[in-house]
């Protein structure tokens with residue numbers, strides 16, 4: 001079953017009086033449990049595509065189905081709900097809540113879902129252990145390294161048991177060794193939790209971790225398949 | 229909820245500088261607001277107490293013909309309708325279980341006639357039975373020169389305030405008969421020109437009563453100079469005269485008239501006997517206004533019952549705790565039943581501008597608080613909005629991982645509410661403390677302007693539960709108002725803000 005189905009997706013950005021077409025008719029299907037990479041040069045539309053899939057940005061035209069339901073015509077509340085329940089995000093900038101410690105950051109989405117505090121805490125502890133941060137659970141983000149913060153982000157993205165985890169260039173701000181370990185971890189989590197992962201990169205060295213690679217250029221997906 | 233408050237609380241701690249700025253504003257605002265409420269309440273209470281206990285009682289009975297309720301302090305001096313059936317009113321009051329005591333009185337303006345000035349001045353007269361007056365308002369003033377008139381004596385008591393005013397107008401310094409100049413009581417300007425100071429122990433006044441009555445000019449012997457313990461500036465406008473002289477001055481039927489059945493015409497003739505003063509008025513315009521000559525007051529009416537004559541008002545003190553609404557209603561019913569052509573009004577209505585003065589000062593305070601609030605709200609709104617924009621990426625991330633708009637808004641409201649509760653709460657407590665402590669300092673004043681603010685001679689701000697509740701409510705309004713715009717800005721931050729763009 002396809003967890004993501006995209007048909008003829010278009011996204012234009014207004015720029016002054018002109019229009020910048022960031023996506024120009026993307027068709028893409030992602031099967032459940034995939035570990036997929038979107039690669040393309042800077043400005044090719046990777047971020048835009050992930051944003052639309054992640055319900056962070058709205059499509060100009062076309063259809064996007066997440067787990068079978070169309071998301072392009074939903075209001076803010078519904079779309080936020082989908083983000084909370086179905087999608088996990090890992091940001092390039094390790095975006096965490098500075099005033100919360102590691103455990104609190106990981107359990108944050110669960111508390112938004114109004115899960116009981118004890119249950120949320122237990123699940124957060126489990127994920128903290130899985131991403132190798134058991135010793136740091138009481139640290140605040142400012143006290144962690146970039147790699148450690150990205151591990152927190154991975155744990156947070158997975159804590160709700162989402163359908164898809166989206167990661168926009170998750171290793172771009174990390175050195176290559178740390179970046180590699182993060183990708184290893186993501187692949188491990190993909191195997192353990194059976195969660196679909198879609199991550200973008202402009203770095204060909206990262207591609208060896210992907211099980212499926214989609215190339216994007218000038219807002220269009222290039223012909224598949226390019227086996228890894 | 230817990231999550232929200234946790235984040236709000238930690239953000240407060242994280243941004244200590246900003247929190248302290250907002251906190252300081254909230255503290256100051258809440259403190260001033262509470263203190264202001266206390267001062268105004270104290271003032272209102274003080275004025276009320278002084279007016280009721282020292283000047284006019286709780287309720288005033290006036291003529292049913294009287295158009296406006298405002299009879300006491302309408303400074304323009306419209307004359308007051310006479311109350312002619314006190315004989316009917318008296319038993320009604322005596323029978324009322326709500327009434328503690330009462331005092332019938334005449335109240336109107338009189339023209340001060342003086343040979344040395346071009347235009348006549350004015351004085352407010354309160355005609356009373358001196359013995360009854362003292363029982364009604366014990367200790368409300370102090371006789372600083374001369375003496376308190378004996379019962380039934382024909383006399384005039386001038387408040388020091390009115391004496392100063394007369395001096396300003398006529399350059400005459402009034403002294404009690406046989407009294408000596410007391411330099412300590414003299415106005416500074418008068419003291420400087422002591423050698424040319426004109427002294428006098430009697431005042432010639434002509435009643436000013438609208439319409440039908442023929443008024444007479446009466447020479448009043450000054451018996452004493454009095455000073456009100458509180459609010460001399462207001463109460464001190466009124467010269468106290470014995471009721472019979474008052475009636476003669478206003479051309480009302482005196483008790484003597486009633487008993488002797490002297491006709492008005494005869495009386496007018498009588499009053500001419502003293503004669504000779506016409507020559508004092510050089511101006512033609514005054515001659516028309518003063519047809520009758522003043523004369524020495526005689527003792528002829530002593531035997532009569534003053535209650536038989538005409539009054540303008542009956543001041544009533546109620547038994548403690550009787551609600552005004554009930555009192556007015558029941559008294560009016562009793563007056564009607566007695567067939568008296570009179571109605572009862574509350575002191576604050578009868579006192580006109582005086583009664584509404586507390587309202588005016590309250591409004592002034594309200595505007596002050598409003599300004600204070602506006603400044604506070606603007607600063608807080610600015611600070612919080614900036615905070616929201618600085619945290620755009622963090623807030624965008626929260627939105628991206630699934631926080632709804634109200635959650636983000638709630639975070640900001642939570643921050644403001646916590647700051648408000650802590651600092652604003654402390655401000656209110658400090659205000660309450662100040663209000664409780666100030667009376668212990670026993671700040672008192674003889675300054676007339678300050679007395680108005682104090683509502684009496686002692687500065688005694690006062691807060692009841694209502695005042696504290698009001699402060700809390702006001703603080704709540706500020707909090708919500710201050711948080712509203714930043715909440716909107718924060719909730720408007722899109723999840724896209726979480727994404728770093730190349």
Ligand SMILES: Nc1ncnc2c1ncn2[C@@H]1O[C@H](COP(=O)(O)OP(=O)(O)O)[C@@H](O)[C@H]1O
Nearest residue numbers: 013015020022041042043044045046047048049
């Ligand atoms: N907010 C925006 N306004 C205007 N143009 C934008 C905006 N965001 C992205 N673009 C343009 O859309 C194209 C795709 O951008 P993006 O999705 O960020 O590419 P990538 O992530 O692959 O670098 C680029 O040409 C970029 O300049």
Ligand SMILES: [Mg+2]
Nearest residue numbers: 046047048730
């Ligand atoms: Mg990008």
